[in-house]
Amino acid sequence: MDMQPDPAALKQVMESAALSAGRAIMAIHSVGPEVQIKLDSSPVTEADEEAERLILAALRQQFPAIPIVAEEAVAAGHVPDISAGLFFLVDPLDGTKEFIAGRSEFTVNIALIQNGAPIAGIVLAPALSTGFTAVENRAERFSITEGIIGERRAIGCRDHSSAVTAVASRSHDTPETARFLDDHGIDACTAIGSSLKFCLVAEGLADVYPRFSRTMEWDTAAGDAVLRAAGGETRTLDGALLAYGKRNQPHDADFANPNFIAARAGWKTK
Template identity: 40%
Template sequence: MNIDINIINKIARQAGSEILKFYDEDRDIEVSRKSDDSPLTKADMASHRAIVSGLEKEYPEIPVLSEESEIPDYSVRKNWNRYFLIDPLDGTKEFIKKNGEFTVNIALIDENEPVLGVVYIPAEEVLYFADAKEGSFKQVGDGPVQKIEHARYSKDKPARIMVSRSHRGNDTKERLAGMGIEVGEEIPSGSSLKICFVAEGKADLYPRFGPTMEWDTAAADAVYRYSGKNGPVKSPLKYNKEDLHNPEFIIGL
């Protein structure tokens, strides 16, 4: 079955609308804690319900794995050839700070690789989306859909690197220097936007030497993979591993 990316875009926008119901309120955002001490809000769960409901209605035969759902055992997951991998609200810390840098992430994983990805920024009405056949695109509000591309980074020039606004690493420059990469500029941002900025050429690299999960990266990883000027580019990330943690990675090399 073919997946209509326009339907996935619509589901992401609907989830974003659910998030903004909590974001636009004047009172402080209520925060609880998950077992790993990461923050959880009512907006996370409202977005989760909107996405899962939308996907199950349109594509009932495709499993859905969400950050906010119970994770099926690997003995079950390893038999999934295709499934949706979602992060209903990526950048919960940025959502709580109300700085706008949080996203809705929906990816379709096929044989351990993302073949479709949608990243939506509700606070700015910015949509990134990609699929393996058509490439990567960006749309602001109801404006024109624009194709986005990036050129592969070459070590003969200083790199513009994305850094996390909430998870700064102190040794990033030193580790990159050990790889022959000079850092010329650091660009802070939250959530999966960091990968999208590399995809559209606003930055050269996104090095991440701290912990992330597969749902943190999958949708934006698709946007990156299919934004190469000369066709799809390789990514260091794989999906549906027994351990859902990502290894350390550099997007853009």
């Protein structure tokens, strides 16, 4: 399958679906979620499930021929055939731990993958009234006012500077991350949840996001799409671009990512 959606239609549908999911999430956020634990020991709430339902309905209505890999659906055993190479990746609520803790750093993530690469995506942070899109190699940040997208502006990774700033996971700090920061002489590191880490690098507010703990493809695809459209890249520790649609991995589950470095272009992973 090589027929991509019209970029303008794709952008409109992704934004509309994400905003709808964001409204549902915020309604639950305001009263407090009920938390359950999945088989992989990760938390899930009714906000995850309702947001995914809304996103899947919107994508299926507008793009019925494109399969969708969605976090909660996969957890329930529903994995579509993605062998044609074009598919959506959906994380309806990335940063569930932040959401449960009452913080504001959770996001809604939708990405379109083609031949292993994220070619379009949206990262919506409903509690922060902002979001990021990537379509046709253009990355934008937008504001949200009363549920409607307002001002938009193009964003891009910053040039190399002598003072290097990193972003790292708030909930998944590791000794390897600390070692990476020390090895690269990085003193300034901001801890933040969800896929917003990619967006901070894409916006030029940070240089690098090292990840040395487990992620799944739906955790990273939308943020990675924004980063790549902004002039950055996400590479595994052997220097290869992070690929999507990983099935039948001999040493890990379907759609699991290896460790990676997300950074402005030109960052050396080795």
